[in-house]
Amino acid sequence: MYKKVELVPIPPWDFELANGSKLSPENRWVKMAQVIPWSEFESEYAQNFPTEMGAPAKSWRMALGALIIKEKLGISDRETVEQIRENPYLQYFIGHSSYSNELPFDPSLLVHFRQRISPNLINKVNERMVEKMRSITPVKHEKKKKDSDAKHESPNRGKLIIDATCAPADITYPTDLGLLNKARVHTEKIIDILYKQIKEQTSKKPRTYRNLARKNYLLIAKQRRPSRNKKRQAIKKQLQYIKRNLTHIEQLIELGATLERLNTKQYKTLLVLTEVYRQQQWLFDNNKQSIEDRIVSLSQPHIRPIVREKAGKSVEFGAKLSASCFEGYVFLDRMSWDNFNESGDLKAQVEAYHSFTGYYPESVHADRIYRTRENRAWCKEKGIRISGSPLGRPPANVSKEKKKQAAYDERIRNAIESKFGQGKRTFGLARIMAKLENTSRTAIAITFLVINLSTQGERILLNTVHQW
Incomplete structure (x- = not known):
């Protein structure tokens, strides 16, 4: 109530x-x-x-x-x-x-x-809050330097900065062998629960070979750099153990055991580990390294690997975020557990800027992945200058003005990178501690709202210092 x-x-x-x-x-x-x-x-x-x-x-x-x-x-x-x-x-x-x-x-x-x-509600609060903060501390747009350009002044105003990042979840670095070992342990616990229900009917408990299975796992897990062949053989053994345990679970159910004795978490884990076994068996049989909707955590099956190709971290495990930034405020435009190409968000982000401010931006600053032919043509139609060099072979001679403009555009992009850094270093964006899918989304959305609150606090403090 x-x-x-x-x-x-x-x-x-x-x-x-x-x-x-x-x-x-x-x-x-x-x-x-x-x-x-x-x-x-x-x-x-x-x-x-x-x-x-x-x-x-x-x-x-x-x-x-x-x-x-x-x-x-x-x-x-x-x-x-x-x-x-x-x-x-x-x-x-x-x-x-x-x-x-x-x-x-x-x-x-x-x-x-x-x-x-919900994250949508938080985003609404964030937008309305930014409107109030812009009215308190308005940002002055740059004016044209030459009076002769006033006649040809574009109705577009402001600079829109867009980029994507990843919010890693609080999970251990997943490996196929480690994931299968955890799945095997859960199957053994479920067998113990189901056997207790029919213990009086049969005196023979299914053999799980759990001690031998753990020994086989540790034999490879403790090695610093095991060979690919050794890891593959260890994965094969763990798959065999899990297959035997899943067969025992089916047999116990046929003998009268029921899954109703499992709590919600145990039942959900059983469904997840069954899918993990299917995926890992397919990867092993086909000698592949990737599969669609790959599960990397039993406790958080919604998490997917996000290939980022960044220095030090080629793959991150969490939600991929597409964000925009203007006048020092940052907005969460898209959030997905699956990897996606962020270049497809440019039009929606520009339209959201237009809906929020009442005018299109004068320029859009983004990295190379956004500068597709389609996005360039669309921005040109709206009178928007997109940062970066044009497509095609670079010219032999580049004027100093163009070099200066390119360097200036790259410096502007630092604003959204600093927002991501603030969210990951100062707040909890670098390690999402929430475990459920919906609560993780809310925690991520709240972080963007808090970043804008901090931005407003810094501006108020700066204005106070200037008044002194």
Whole structure:
């Protein structure tokens, strides 16, 4: 049950403290609370509670505010709750009207907050929040240097920067042998559970050879650089063990055992490891290295390998993100667990810029993968200059102006790279700790919202310094 709360803005000086003191209106949490559109999206959040039965749910501001605090401080769920209890500014941020020394909610509720607040809702909040922040600290666009160009001035304004990155998940580096070993261990546990149900009917427990299987696994896993042939033989043995165990599970079910004794997690793992066995057996039989929708984690089967071809990390395991940046604010445009070609997002990102600002950008700054013939022709039709050299053979002589323009375009692209770096170094974008598919998406979307909040805080501080 959700009861709508009238989110009347509470001035920080009306927040009740035990010692009679007042909150400072210059505090960062007070300033951030003023730019977040709390009341505009509460009705959409309330749709998660269609019935009036049950205990009253926590407010929309408390749910969103707690997630922002967690990502902003880079702490765990339990530490987030403790920080809110100890800090009156954090209590003001999540909507309290007075200080309380009690826990605001149980730490486990943060998981439910991430499940109820969808990434689409967070993106809407992010866009509306940026609109408010742009009105507070507007960015001046560059003016034409020559008055003679005023007659031919383009209606396009601003610079749009687009790029893609990956948000790695919190999993161990997957190997075929390690994945099969984990799958084998789970099949052995399931056999133990099913055998207990029919233990009185048959005295012979299926043999799993678990000690020998583990010994065969460790024999290769502990080697520093085993040969490809040795790894292939070890994979073959693990596949045989899993095949035998899956056959035993089917036989136990025929004898009267039921899968209803398995909990939800065990049943889901059984389905996942069955698919893992199918994929790995196909890879082994066909001597291949890749397969469509490849599973790399039993606990998070939605994660896929993302080939990035970056220095040090040729492959990352997580969600691939397509983002855009202008005026220092960053937006999450697309998120997928499967790999995709980001060049197909250029048109949608430019149209989103036009929908948000009311005009097309003067220039689009992107790396080489975006500069396809189709994208170049479309940008030319809209009067947009796309960065980078033209297609075809490079000219023998390049003017100094073009070299200067190319270098300037590359420097502009550093803005979105710095946003990715900020999200991965300062916040949790480098290691997504959420385990479920929907909660991971929410955690990623929250990170982009927090990056924009930090950008606004830096601008307010910079303006204050300039006034001094």
